Amino acid sequence: MSTAEHDRGHETYTPTQASYVAMQDSPDFQELRKRYRGWVLPVAAGSLIWYFAYVLLTTYAPGFMSQRLVGNINVGLVAGLLQFVSTFLVTALYIRHADKALDPVSARLREEFEGGQR
Numbered sequence: 001m002s003t004a005e006h007d008r009g010h011e012t013y014t015p016t017q018a019s020y021v022a023m024q025d026s027p028d029f030q031e032l033r034k035r036y037r038g039w040v041l042p043v044a045a046g047s048l049i050w051y052f053a054y055v056l057l058t059t060y061a062p063g064f065m066s067q068r069l070v071g072n073i074n075v076g077l078v079a080g081l082l083q084f085v086s087t088f089l090v091t092a093l094y095i096r097h098a099d100k101a102l103d104p105v106s107a108r109l110r111e112e113f114e115g116g117q118r
Helices: 015-025 027-060 075-117
Strands: 068-070
Touching: 015 027, 015 075, 027 075
Parallel strands: none
Antiparallel strands: none
16 A cells, blocks of 8 residues: 555545544544543533533523522522533633643644654
């Protein structure tokens, strides 16, 4: 198989395309995708569930959401503010995850890819 061919249906690629396909097929790239998806998909699902639970509770359980906790502060207000808190928390956790698990592999792949392009 020449450098312009690849095992994906024996398609013919230009040298640049072949280098992209080779990078995509590399074990490091597959590990990077696995680490990214392994974190992002569950957190995104949990965030959506939390958001829709808030919307559904607001719509279908107004009695529960209007229960006073302290003074004029009720369950709905606290849950709404927790939406913001959870958004910032997820962002901070993702940055930490990316710094530790994604960026080192990504930097190594970038070095390998750019080194091969020059």
